[in-house]
């Protein structure tokens with residue numbers, strides 16, 4: 001079984017229901033395939049490793065890129081670690097916001113997929129985005145049953161990404177609803 005099918009199977013077998021949908025995963029793979037030499041990928045919220053698997057599928061067979069995925073829950077991270085990841089993948093247990101506070105260097109592709117670093121502290125995530133780097137968030141399509149406070153928080157994420165002066169961004173009615181932002185390079 002390939003990494004992606006295995007990740008969905010692992011998620012289902014363990015009752016993990018928060019994995020990204022295949023259209024979002026395919027988008028992640030496509031963006032990963034376009035990364036420059038030595039590209040650095042960051043995923044906030046590993047879950048069962050479905051998003052990670054899609055990102056890896058876009059990177060392979062190259063081995064010059066790196067992918068770091070941060071997950072708060074040790075048991076969930078251990079579940080993701082059951083996969084046979086290539087050497088360029090690192091799964092780390094920790095809080096995304098704490099990671100961002102201590103992080104060094106920039107990333108060329110960031111999948112911000114947990115509240116920490118997406119809903120809370122999105123500016124800290126954007127601070128780690130390289131010029132021409134891409135940030136992706138999903139689950140942005142509004143649903144009638146969203147609680148008011150969650151709706152307000154999602155709207156905050158949308159506003160930040162779509163109105164940020166340093167980003168060129170688009171919201172796509174794709175999968176669960178996606179916003180993609182690319183950091184503008186410096187002038188000149």
Ligand SMILES: C[S@@+](CC[C@H](N)C(=O)[O-])C[C@H]1O[C@@H](n2cnc3c(N)ncnc32)[C@H](O)[C@@H]1O
Pocket residue numbers: 018019020043044045046047048049050051052070071072073076094095096097113114115116
């Ligand atoms: C939407 S799921 C991630 C799904 C995964 N990215 C995928 O595409 O399959 C969100 C994950 O983030 C984790 N999480 C929640 N808060 C977090 C935080 N502050 N830092 C890191 N991970 C967090 C949750 O435990 C959960 O596994």
